[in-house]
Amino acid sequence: MMQYLDTIQPELMNITRLFGIPDSEWEVPRYTYSAWADAGRYHCRFTDGTHTAEASVAIPPHEEEERLLTLHRKRAARRLVRQTLYDLCRETTGIHPPWGSLTGIRPTHLMYEAIGLGLAGEAAKQYVIDRFDVQPDRADILWEIAQVQGQLPPPEDRWMDVYIGIPFCTTRCTYCSFSSGELGKGKLVEPYLAALFHEMEACSGMIAATGRSLRAVYVGGGTPTSLNEEQLRRLLDKMMQCFPGAMEYTVEAGRPDTITPGKLEAIKAAGVGRISINPQTMNDETLRIIGRAHTARQVIDAYAMARAAGIHHINMDVIAGLPGETVEDFARTMAFARQLKPESLTVHTLAIKRSTRLHFENYRFPTGVEAAQMVQLGLETARALGMQPYYLYRQKNMAGNQENIGYALPGHACQYNVDIMEETTHILALGAGGISKRVYEDEGHIGRAPNVANIEHYIARVEEMIQRKRELFEVPAQ
Ligand code: SF4
Numbered sequence: 001m002m003q004y005l006d007t008i009q010p011e012l013m014n015i016t017r018l019f020g021i022p023d024s025e026w027e028v029p030r031y032t033y034s035a036w037a038d039a040g041r042y043h044c045r046f047t048d049g050t051h052t053a054e055a056s057v058a059i060p061p062h063e064e065e066e067r068l069l070t071l072h073r074k075r076a077a078r079r080l081v082r083q084t085l086y087d088l089c090r091e092t093t094g095i096h097p098p099w100g101s102l103t104g105i106r107p108t109h110l111m112y113e114a115i116g117l118g119l120a121g122e123a124a125k126q127y128v129i130d131r132f133d134v135q136p137d138r139a140d141i142l143w144e145i146a147q148v149q150g151q152l153p154p155p156e157d158r159w160m161d162v163y164i165g166i167p168f169c170t171t172r173c174t175y176c177s178f179s180s181g182e183l184g185k186g187k188l189v190e191p192y193l194a195a196l197f198h199e200m201e202a203c204s205g206m207i208a209a210t211g212r213s214l215r216a217v218y219v220g221g222g223t224p225t226s227l228n229e230e231q232l233r234r235l236l237d238k239m240m241q242c243f244p245g246a247m248e249y250t251v252e253a254g255r256p257d258t259i260t261p262g263k264l265e266a267i268k269a270a271g272v273g274r275i276s277i278n279p280q281t282m283n284d285e286t287l288r289i290i291g292r293a294h295t296a297r298q299v300i301d302a303y304a305m306a307r308a309a310g311i312h313h314i315n316m317d318v319i320a321g322l323p324g325e326t327v328e329d330f331a332r333t334m335a336f337a338r339q340l341k342p343e344s345l346t347v348h349t350l351a352i353k354r355s356t357r358l359h360f361e362n363y364r365f366p367t368g369v370e371a372a373q374m375v376q377l378g379l380e381t382a383r384a385l386g387m388q389p390y391y392l393y394r395q396k397n398m399a400g401n402q403e404n405i406g407y408a409l410p411g412h413a414c415q416y417n418v419d420i421m422e423e424t425t426h427i428l429a430l431g432a433g434g435i436s437k438r439v440y441e442d443e444g445h446i447g448r449a450p451n452v453a454n455i456e457h458y459i460a461r462v463e464e465m466i467q468r469k470r471e472l473f474e475v476p477a478q
Contacts, residue, residue: 008081012031012081014103015086015089015101015103018089018099018103019093020095031046032047033046033047033081033085035077037059041056041057041058042057042076043055046084050092051091051092053085053087053091055080055083056080058076060076090133096133098138098402099132099138100132101133102132102394104394106394106421107134107138107394108142108145108149108422109422110128110134110142111124111128111142111143112146124146125142145389145390145391148390148408149391149413149418151413152418155419157439157441158212158213159212159213159214160207160210160212160214161216161218161426161428162216162243162428162430163427164196164219164239164430165219165222165429166222166226166227166235166431167192167432167433167453168183168189168226169182169183169222169226169254170183170255170258171291172291173290173291173292174290175319178221188456188459192432192458193227195459196462197238199430199431199465199466200238200242200430201242203242203466206469206470207428210426210473214244215248216247216249216414216416216419217239218416219239219250219251220250221254223255223258224251225252225253225254225255226258229260229263229266232266232267233266236269236270237270239270240271248416249270249271249274250273250274250275251276252275253276254276254277254278255294256278256279256301256302257298259277259306261305261309264309265309268309273312274313274314274414275311275315276316277299278316278317279296279299279317280292280318281296281322281325282296282332283296283329283333285324286323286324289322289324296336299340300336303340303342313344314344315343315344315346316342316345318333318334318337318348319349320347320350320371320378320402321349321370321371321399322350323350324363324364325366325374327370327373327377330374331377334380334381337381338384343412344387344407344409344412345381345382345407345408346405347379347382348404349371349398349400349402349403349404350365351396351398352397353397368400369400370400371398371400372402378407379405379407382405386409386410387407388408388409389407390406390417391405391417391418391421392406392421423446424439425439426438428473432451432453432457432458433450433458434450434451435450436451436468436469436472436473438473447472449469449471450468451465
């Protein structure tokens with residue numbers, strides 16, 4: 001059994017982080033474990049010097065072919081070790097993490113596992129709770145999300161989504177983890193668009209060539225509306241020429257200061273039904289701290305402009321746990337959300353990489369309890385607006401080990417968001433940093449073809465990016 005566990009420490013550190021235990025505790029070394037097998041069971045004992053937790057699990061029996069048997073035994077051993085450490089941390093800290101011992105980014109998969117076993121309602125929720133010690137309110141949300149997703153066109157092999165990336169922003173948010181570049185004087189924009197349009201044309205026939213149909217198109221980044229009006233118009237024309245007939249088109253208009261009546265008119269005229277205008281917070285001081293060059297007032301004006309342009313679906317992104325923010329600050333942002341009445345609301349919880357922390361070293365971060373209160377306020381606001389949760393994902397290092405949840409009015413769930421999060425639909429991704437995905441449903445495997453993230457490299461190597469997609473989807477060159 002020990003041979004299976006040689007590489008497990010990073011996973012174990014993910015468990016201790018759930019309890020706010022610093023990674024340095026592993027250097028002491030504070031945590032030690034022993035693992036052994038006897039009488040048809042794996043055993044594991046964890047200790048932190050003062051407390052000990054011990055557990056065992058049956059060794060999967062010899063009824064499978066050798067490769068599967070090894071895999072199942074390896075999984076059983078890892079689960080046992082992770083769970084024993086989790087029990088030890090829960091006992092010694094008294095903390096019950098909202099997602100229990102789950103450290104993955106897609107908790108919905110666990111609910112779908114329960115549904116796949118024929119469970120429904122309370123029984124499905126209980127399965128999720130028992131399996132990973134997930135808190136009951138989170139199990140409720142997972143069940144509700146599965147119900148909402150169940151009303152969308154089912155994910156089938158015949159569908160493909162398209163992602164088009166515009167990797168420019170007017171300024172860089174200090175928490176940003178995307179590969180977007182600052183617009184600066186805009187020198188790279190025209191060469192970038194030329195390469196992107198070439199990639200769009202070259203890939204326009206790929207969906208039909210694989211015998212599939214287009215489902216949703218998402219223009220993200222970056223901030224696509226950081227293009228000027230004429231460039232945005234050309235982009236949307238090219239999009240409709242190359243990828244017509246999708247069920248849903250979304251354009252990220254994230255920064256309110258990039259939005260003009262002319263750009264909204266271009267979006268509307270192209271037939272795009274959904275845009276995203278993202279305040280993140282309605283607190284001007286926080287907006288300054290996180291490097292967004294706009295004010296709360298500009299958010300209000302942008303919403304008014306979009307409504308005047310006849311945009312009927314606006315999504316709003318907010319972030320709980322921003323540096324220096326209190327629960328009251330977040331409550332104020334939520335009060336604005338109630339006034340602005342977006343059709344969908346995505347409540348993120350701040351997840352920051354260690355390097356990004358440097359930007360914020362003078363600011364206090366909300367505690368886990370405060371982050372939980374903010375997330376709860378997000379939920380209450382969405383409910384007050386008549387919305388339901390429809391997708392959810394987690395990231396590493398999220399404040400209070402919370403989550404990101406997308407809420408929407410009935411009939412307004414974003415198909416693309418569901419597809420990308422559930423990883424059930426093929427994605428053809430264009431532009432710098434886009435990652436195309438092919439879903440091999442039967443094998444439970446995703447094939448990927450990433451485009452390079454660096455803008456200049458993308459421009460220089462666009463032919464290679466096209467070829468990668470041809471290979472992934474097995475489309476011969478014309
Ligand atoms: S708007 Fe989005 S992509 Fe642009 S810098 Fe901010 S977080 Fe990054």
